[in-house]
């Protein structure tokens with residue numbers, strides 16, 4: 001009888017213990033951090049969605065803003081039409097102008113005086129020769145005899161002349177005052193015995209009142225194609241790629 005009681009008590013104890021443990025396990029089950037994980041995953045989820053949003057950011061990369069960058073490139077790439085204008089009394093500047101035109105694949109326009117200069121007219125040993133008289137008169141505007149030219153389509157215009165009495169021949173003043181250079185790039189050049197181009201380009205730019213005038217270049221009468229090529233190359237923008 002005692003043994004039976006002990007067995008029953010023991011059995012009840014075991015049952016109690018096992019029931020108690022069973023409840024703990026059940027309590028632990030709902031705890032599953034797993035649930036917290038999904039919750040936090042849900043929190044993270046939008047972040048993951050954010051990552052794809054980085055793609056839109058990447059979509060912004062093909063930035064149409066890159067297009068403006070392409071615009072200047074187009075300007076640089078487009079050679080436009082080039083014109084070489086020249087006045088030359090004894091042929092030196094005309095020779096250089098022809099080399100420039102050849103190098104630049106440009107059109108050539110010669111300023112021919114309505115009244116041609118005779119050798120006596122340009123005999124600078126004679127202070128009263130026609131050329132020097134004109135040079136000493138800032139208002140002198142010798143007439144141009146050559147047909148007028150439409151320069152509106154040219155984006156780059158070279159303007160060549162000899163140096164007379166340390167300045168540009170007055171007929172060049174006539175020329176620049178007769179034309180609208182618009183926004184064209186204008187590049188003066190000259191030939192001379194020894195004088196530099198000085199401020200002749202600036203004076204012409206002022207008289208013209210239009211055009212984007214660049215600093216000019218003086219050549220000796222004996223300038224070669226290589227000299228011209230070197231000068232033109234020096235004006236090209238540095239290649240970046």
Ligand SMILES: Cc1cc2nc3c(=O)[nH]c(=O)nc-3n(C[C@H](O)[C@H](O)[C@H](O)COP(=O)(O)O)c2cc1C
Pocket residue numbers: 087088089090091092093094122123124131132161162163164165166167191192193194195196220221
């Ligand atoms: C009237 C006259 C004035 C000149 N004055 C100068 C001068 O001041 N400085 C100079 O270096 N050369 C002077 N020269 C020389 C010319 O600039 C030079 O010979 C030039 O290359 C001539 O160019 P062309 O053959 O295109 O006319 C003068 C020439 C002439 C006809």
